[in-house]
Amino acid sequence: MHSGATNNKRNFACLLEEREGIMLVHINVFLVALIWYFFVRRRNSRDTAKLPPGSLGWPYIGETLHLYSQDPNHFFAKKQKKYGEIFKTHILGCPSIMLASPEAARFVLVNQAHLFKPTYPKSKENLIGPLALFFHQGEYHARLRKLVQGSLSLDNLRGLVPNIEALAVSALDSWAGGHIISKFCLHLYVLTNNFVVQLQLSFEVGILTIFGHLEANQIEKLRENYSILDKGYNSFPIKLPGTPFKKAFLARKRLQVILCEIISERKEKKATEKGLLGCLLNWKDENDETLSEDQIADNIIGVLFAAQDTTASALTWILKYLHDHPKLLETVKAEQEIIFQHNDDGNLTLTWAQTRNMPITYKLMLESLRMATIISFTFREAVTDVEYKGYLIPKGWKVMPLFRNIHQNPEFFPNPEQFDPSRFKVAPKPNTFMPFGSGVHACPGNELAKLEMLIMVHHLVTKYRWEVVGSRSGIQYGPFPVPIHGLPARFKKESTREKRAMGSGGISKWDSVWSISSANAWTSCKI
Numbered sequence: 001m002h003s004g005a006t007n008n009k010r011n012f013a014c015l016l017e018e019r020e021g022i023m024l025v026h027i028n029v030f031l032v033a034l035i036w037y038f039f040v041r042r043r044n045s046r047d048t049a050k051l052p053p054g055s056l057g058w059p060y061i062g063e064t065l066h067l068y069s070q071d072p073n074h075f076f077a078k079k080q081k082k083y084g085e086i087f088k089t090h091i092l093g094c095p096s097i098m099l100a101s102p103e104a105a106r107f108v109l110v111n112q113a114h115l116f117k118p119t120y121p122k123s124k125e126n127l128i129g130p131l132a133l134f135f136h137q138g139e140y141h142a143r144l145r146k147l148v149q150g151s152l153s154l155d156n157l158r159g160l161v162p163n164i165e166a167l168a169v170s171a172l173d174s175w176a177g178g179h180i181i182s183k184f185c186l187h188l189y190v191l192t193n194n195f196v197v198q199l200q201l202s203f204e205v206g207i208l209t210i211f212g213h214l215e216a217n218q219i220e221k222l223r224e225n226y227s228i229l230d231k232g233y234n235s236f237p238i239k240l241p242g243t244p245f246k247k248a249f250l251a252r253k254r255l256q257v258i259l260c261e262i263i264s265e266r267k268e269k270k271a272t273e274k275g276l277l278g279c280l281l282n283w284k285d286e287n288d289e290t291l292s293e294d295q296i297a298d299n300i301i302g303v304l305f306a307a308q309d310t311t312a313s314a315l316t317w318i319l320k321y322l323h324d325h326p327k328l329l330e331t332v333k334a335e336q337e338i339i340f341q342h343n344d345d346g347n348l349t350l351t352w353a354q355t356r357n358m359p360i361t362y363k364l365m366l367e368s369l370r371m372a373t374i375i376s377f378t379f380r381e382a383v384t385d386v387e388y389k390g391y392l393i394p395k396g397w398k399v400m401p402l403f404r405n406i407h408q409n410p411e412f413f414p415n416p417e418q419f420d421p422s423r424f425k426v427a428p429k430p431n432t433f434m435p436f437g438s439g440v441h442a443c444p445g446n447e448l449a450k451l452e453m454l455i456m457v458h459h460l461v462t463k464y465r466w467e468v469v470g471s472r473s474g475i476q477y478g479p480f481p482v483p484i485h486g487l488p489a490r491f492k493k494e495s496t497r498e499k500r501a502m503g504s505g506g507i508s509k510w511d512s513v514w515s516i517s518s519a520n521a522w523t524s525c526k527i
């Protein structure tokens with residue numbers, strides 16, 4: 001019994017020792033884990049990774065005044081020169097990190113896109129409609145994107161060529177139709193603001209792509225209210241009666257009513273059109289759930305918004321570059337003239353195949369998109385602390401891939417300030433050419449925009465002559481860059497007889513006015 005008790009005591013002591021041993025092991029494991037957490041895992045977080053170089057400027061206003069008191073492109077270019085390809089700043093009330101390298105843009109927009117969400121001011125989100133795809137990421141975004149992309153597929157665009165062509169011809173005819181006699185010149189010209197007219201064209205193309213056929217009175221109501229919305233979109237977001245923002249807000253409400261009427265009509269008719277509205281109306285999930293009217297309306301306004309000013313600005317720049325480079329204009333004309341003559345002097349409509357085979361005009365378009373970079377940069381917001389190349393991008397900070405700076409980098413585009421379509425004989429290096437963005441939010445309308453531009457250039461150079469009026473240099477932002485005052489120009493429609501009389505490369509009185517006026521802007525241009 002005694003020895004048993006002694007044994008028991010010994011066993012108990014052993015047990016205690018064993019437990020202490022186990023506890024010690026646990027404590028050691030815990031300490032090692034703690035050390036690992038602090039010295040290894042935490043290496044990736046705020047304590048060790050440093051913020052990129054740069055300046056956050058004044059408290060709250062940061063560097064916003066610096067940005068707005070100069071050309072934004074100079075602001076970013078100066079910063080890039082001083083700090084390199086990744087730098088911090090503080091603009092529009094937000095600490096932000098700018099990224100001016102292709103790898104960094106790819107990191108944010110493609111490889112690690114899930115760590116960065118799209119971000120827009122709430123006031124703008126509400127004007128467009130908070131359910132529009134570009135405010136979202138994840139499953140909802142992917143579902144809507146598939147529908148938008150489907151409606152803009154090459155197969156659908158192929159069928160739109162004759163309609164887009166008819167709209168382009170009618171826009172061009174309207175420029176040259178209302179002739180006025182300008183006291184400054186001997187000829188009959190029309191004085192117009194290209195950007196405004198281009199806006200009308202891209203609006204009509206947007207309507208066509210979204211709705212297919214629409215009654216003229218419905219188009220007019222949409223146009224009227226959409227233009228009020230567009231004007232107020234970039235105004236100061238204050239809802240006082242009479243302010244552009246308040247007007248835009250009310251126009252958005254009216255647009256909702258008009259769109260809901262159209263949606264009900266289409267539902268009643270059980271229409272099976274291929275346009276975006278058809279795709280949105282016909283969508284059903286596995287539980288037979290359909291999209292709500294708000295989801296449909298917000299996405300229609302969203303696509304119209306994304307399609308309009310962007311394409312209009314790009315077209316206006318193409319006109320400006322053609323104007324500034326007469327030799328290039330002649331070469332583009334020669335390419336388009338062959339198609340024009342093949343189509344019985346324009347009596348036959350353009351074919352899809354012809355629009356896919358305009359190599360010179362295509363390079364002109366790409367170089368215009370590079371030089372003008374309609375969307376200079378985009379915004380994302382870090383959803384968590386992110387480390388990139390040893391730099392910390394803190395959660396909640398804005399991140400801005402700078403497309404324009406990449407397009408203007410001589411390492412990727414030698415002599416970047418020179419307009420040179422021939423550079424596109426060779427494909428740009430990956431991720432260096434992003435006029436339509438990149439990754440999950442890249443532009444689904446890029447093929448439509450290109451088609452619209454090619455068709456427009458075809459008709460413009462084969463049937464019209466034009467001359468830019470007033471100042472030829474300078475940019476204005478609205479918010480997309482356009483040549484100053486929207487490039488006012490005089491247009492003249494050439495009759496086939498006039499063209500034949502001149503022959504290819506012939507000089508008319510009009511031509512001499514043209515070349516004198518454009519002599520200052522003349523620079524050699526390779527194709």
Ligand code: HEM
Binds near residue numbers: 148314374375378440
């Ligand atoms: C020259 C004309 C155009 C340019 C330069 C352009 C440029 C862009 C860019 C850079 C983005 C990406 C923005 C970002 O990543 O934050 C984008 C997105 C978008 N674009 Fe375009 N775009 C043009 C025309 C169009 C057209 C014609 C349409 C539709 C018919 C369209 C519809 C959209 C939509 C819906 C998005 C959002 C996509 C998403 O969030 O998934 N765009 N565009």
